[in-house]
Amino acid sequence: MSEPTIAQKAPYPVQVEAGKTYWWCACGLSKKQPFCDGSHKTTPFTPMEYKADASKTVYFCGCKHSGTKPLCDGTHKSL
Numbered sequence: 001m002s003e004p005t006i007a008q009k010a011p012y013p014v015q016v017e018a019g020k021t022y023w024w025c026a027c028g029l030s031k032k033q034p035f036c037d038g039s040h041k042t043t044p045f046t047p048m049e050y051k052a053d054a055s056k057t058v059y060f061c062g063c064k065h066s067g068t069k070p071l072c073d074g075t076h077k078s079l
Helices: none
Strands: 012-016 021-024 048-051 056-060
Antiparallel strands (some): 012 056, 021 048
């Protein structure tokens, strides 16, 4: 199985808007981290949808190895 590219070993804090949909980059190749720019098309990865239930700051995974994708769970600390 392929491993995603580690975009960064820290989360991306993003202010999301309630009701808006975001597409998290799962491959790690996007130039618009933490969001998808279509770079995954040459990989086995697909972006993951995130629907904001409230307007708030969320922490999107930057290492692409989180157990709670697309959000950070601290996995980057052990990579």
